[in-house]
Amino acid sequence: MKRFAWALLLVSLASGAGRCEEAKKPPQNEPGKAFNTRLEPKLTKDELAYIMSEASGGVYRLSDDGGSIANFTPDSEYGPVLKFEDVATLIQAHAEKAAALARERLAEAKRTGRPPVFSEAEKRLAQDVRRNRHMFLSAEEMAVLDEAFGYRYGRIPAAAPSADFDRAPGAPGATLPPAAVRAAPGRAERASDPAPSDPEARKLYEKVVENVSFSGTPEEQAALKAMLGKVLETDSGRRFAADFLNGSNPGEALIEFEDIPKSKVIDWNGKKIFTGSGGHAHTSDTPIRIHLNRNYLAIDDGTRDGASTLAHEFLGHSRQALKARRAGVDGALHLWDQDEPNAGAVGWTAGMEMGLPATEGWMWTWIGDPAGYPAALKTNQAYYAGTFSLDEMRRRRTDGTSAVPGILETRLQNAWKELQQQDENERSWKRWERAYSFFSSQPEYKGNPERLEGIRRRIDGQLTGYIPSRRGNLEGIVSYLGGQATLDALRGGKDPDTRGGLIAHYSSAQGQKTLEATATAADSPLFRTIEAENTWMHGRLTKLTAGRDPSSEAPKPPAEWVTWEEFAQMVRKQKAKDPKFMDGP
Amino acid sequence: MKAAPALFGLLLLGTPVQSAQKTMNASDPVSAAARFQSPAGWQRDTGSFGVDHFVTFSKGSLRLRVQLLGEKGSRYAAPTAFLAGPEAKGKDGKPPAGSLIKAGKRTFRVYTRSSEAEIGPQGMGAPGMLRIVDEAFAVIPVGKRFFVLSLTRTLEVPPESPLDQAPFLALLSSFHPK
Incomplete structure (x- = not known):
């Protein structure tokens, strides 16, 4: 009702x-x-x-x-x-x-x-x-x-390699271990020997396996160890694994699969992929629990894909969280807006080195503008909207208190404006949809509607898939920052005089105390180290992706499909003849 | 992705909406190294990526940025490295050519590029947001360091009109290294 x-x-x-x-x-x-x-x-x-x-x-x-x-x-x-x-x-x-x-x-x-x-x-x-x-x-x-x-609107996945990752072709430009140390194709005993073949990598693998715990059925634990082995076949994986072992104690991290709600295995052009999150790291727990989506067991190339996510959650988030705990700055790390880019870069670097296709949009976004990346995350999901740069952690109001509540108020207002912008985006996509309807009724395409299938999928995917989910995320950000009552009031055309949510928390005495500690922690040498790591990984990923682009590594659509660029050109020409042809009733 | 923090202990009592209380202007390395005019009505912010600092001005889908690069530990040691890298290349993957454009009384080489990515919540395989970025930028060497000034428009829908560079040219014409 x-x-x-x-x-x-x-x-x-x-x-x-x-x-x-x-x-x-x-x-x-x-x-x-x-x-x-x-x-x-x-x-x-x-x-x-x-x-x-x-x-x-x-x-x-x-x-x-x-x-x-x-x-x-x-x-x-x-x-x-x-x-x-x-x-x-x-x-x-x-x-x-x-x-x-x-x-x-x-x-x-x-x-x-x-x-x-x-x-x-x-x-x-x-x-x-x-x-x-x-x-x-x-x-x-x-x-x-x-x-x-x-x-109709799923992401086009990378070209489907063999489900057996040993025989998967390396993507162009990938850094793979020399052929002499790679396992011979078709080794059935790979399932019982997940360790890398290289002797040094194997030693490191065995140290990591002694240090961390695995949970789940024997088959699940074997699959997780195979993913770990894949990570340690890479240069960056070994670098970060050695760093993880330095100072860590056995049993501080546990790795297992998890059933993630609403995640489904779907068939996409003959390849099995899954929707939903790849995994999480519960870094406030003891031991830290690293959860990977159980659907990695059900998809094609699941071991390599899962290995990249394992690198992100384990050698990204969990490694830094344990170092931050030892340094007494784990609370501040949780609030820092470079923690997610660091974990992302760890996962992408290992993924590129193990030969995964370079199709992850967030990776290309980070490589193309690492300085602007945190701002993009903050309007994408509620959690990131509550993270801060080191500069923001230190920023103060003229009364000497932390400027964070005001910073969050600005973010809330920006999120509300972006939410309203979705109405305009929807109207814009409907204009493109009218353009599609116009051309699909023309003789050239009426008899062969398949030619415009790519256009139809893109438009439909945005209208029925992305825009509704984007609205949900932005509403989540507004209510996370200002409380549900603020969201409800804004929807009703009013802006209340008070705020709940995170703004209320950080305006309280307890919240201000947290912010004081966070501002002090911003000067921690650990944060300098993570910044230097990010700069190094940016250079590394720049080299690993040189000459590559995501569209060339995704499966090619049928040659007869009109591309978006061609469609945009058709629209420009038609607009020149009839400027109102995309207008609605 | 990290698990979202449990906020069960949050006070649900309302707190007054934050008035536009002034923040103390901490000096930032970019403003210490150059003079430039803040455009009226745009949100000013500062930040850094490692040792590379920047000042941004944002308004809706537009962002002006003045970034200082080339310090020791910078992700780019020299303008040539920047122009050959992924932050200067467009969809075609080639280094930009640029064209000479007058801003105020001076002439600058302005480069343009555009990029498009389909992204969703990190790590998720659901339908993704289109992130279409159009950019105009200029590289201004100053001694061993260099500035990159840019105007970016980020949209979630394919644009029907080109990027209007007027705010960028206004920033360029006001920009003077100290």
């Missing part, structure tokens, strides 16, 4: 009221009044057909002028006119029906082992529901639609 009421509000807002500042808003239906089919939100053809059919559970008729819908009764033929709320109930039922259809087909696919089959009409319906009626769906229903149609 709560979802329905919220959906009702969102539908009325989404129709134009309150979200845009344009002078003209389309006329709209209002709660409590008779529903007018000519006003926003307009019913789709599918929704109207559903309402008029027996499937809706009622007997409804359109008025003679088509402007209203009423309950049909034998006495009057045209009975009480439906109100906005009544129609919204039917819209919700229709949206839920689309999700139910997807759920049913997925279950059947699981039973039969054959991929789910949807007609073109069903695909279009599901896209339309996911994009325009998502506010009527529960998180589970949205997830079902995403799973059923996830291939």
Whole structure:
């Protein structure tokens, strides 16, 4: 009921009221009044057909002028006119029906082992529901639609090497151990001997295995050790493993698999990948628990992919967290905005050295602008929005207190503006969508719609996949920084006088005390060392990725597909002839 | 990714919204080495990557940055290394050519580049955000060090118009090494 009421509000807002500042808003239906089919939100053809059919559970008729819908009764033929709320109930039922259809087909696919089959009409319906009626769906229903149609907007993975990583081809420019020390292809005993072949690397591997703990079934522990072996075959892996061992005690870190919620194995162009997080490091625990997504066991090239994530969580976060504990600055490390880039760079460097394809977007973002990278993370997820540069840790207000609450207030306002920007982004993507619709109806493409498939996937992926998830993340940032009441008030068009969340915490006496300790810790030699490491890894990754680019290492789309650059060119030419062709009604 | 901290102990009592209390202006190495005008209405900030310091001015999707490089321990020892590196190359992977542009009374070589990445929450394989970055930048050597001044526009949607360089040219024309 709560979802329905919220959906009702969102539908009325989404129709134009309150979200845009344009002078003209389309006329709209209002709660409590008779529903007018000519006003926003307009019913789709599918929704109207559903309402008029027996499937809706009622007997409804359109008025003679088509402007209203009423309950049909034998006495009057045209009975009480439906109100906005009544129609919204039917819209919700229709949206839920689309999700139910997807759920049913997925279950059947699981039973039969054959991929789910949807007609073109069903695909279009599901896209339309996911994009325009998502506010009527529960998180589970949205997830079902995403799973059923996830291939439409999943990331294009790297070219699929052999599932046996020993035979996987090295990516161009990769630094691989010399052939003499690599295992001969096809060694079946690799499963029982995960250690590197190189004698020095093997010694280091054995020291690490004695130091850390592994948990899980024997097969899972063997898989984790194989990933560790892969990491220690790399130069950087050995460098950071030696650093980890220096000063650490046995049993301070534990490595195991974890089932991560909402993570699913999906088939992407013949390669199995998974969605969701690769893993976490619980660095405040004792021992530090390093969790890798159990789905690494189920995907293609899972050992190498998992090894890169293991390097990130173990030799990145956990190594630095233990060093920070020994130095008494672990609280400050937790709040430092270079901890995540450091762990990221450790994982990417090991990944490139072991021959993984260079397709990770965040890696290219960091290499292309390491100074600007922390700012990009802070508007991506709530956790990072609460981290600070060393400069910010030291910054003070004129009254001598820490400037952090004010810094967070600025971030909250920026996140709110970015959230509102998503409405504009959505309108922009819909302009591109109208361009797509225009060209797909032209004779050149009407008979061969596959040519525009790449364009359709990109646009659909943003509208149904990324933008909703981005909105969720930005709302999460606002509520994390200022409290749920602040988010609710901003949604209602007001800005409250008070803040909760992290801003309230750091404004309190306890929070200010934490910030004092953090400001002192900012001068720690450990942080200087990590900064120097980051600079070294930036140079290393620059060399490892020289001459490479992500698109050339991803599987090529079919040659007949129009590329985005070609499509943008087509749009520019058409706009020159007809500047309004992307404009909406 | 690190596990998010448990904030169960957070006070839920409201705290007054932070007024625009002034911060004490700590000196930053960039402002100590050069004069330049802060554009009105843009958010000013300072930061560093290792020994490389920068000052930024942000407004919406735009960011102006004055970065000081070439110190001992810098990620680039000289302008030539910067121009040959990944922070100067565009989508085609080639070093930029640049063109001479007048800003104020002086002429600068201004380079442009654009890049695009599909990123999601770190480590996640879900549908990703498009991060489309258009940039104009100039490299100004001063002794053994050098400045990189830049204007960046970061969008999540393919742009329909080119980057307007006016704020960048205004920054360039106000920039004077000390």
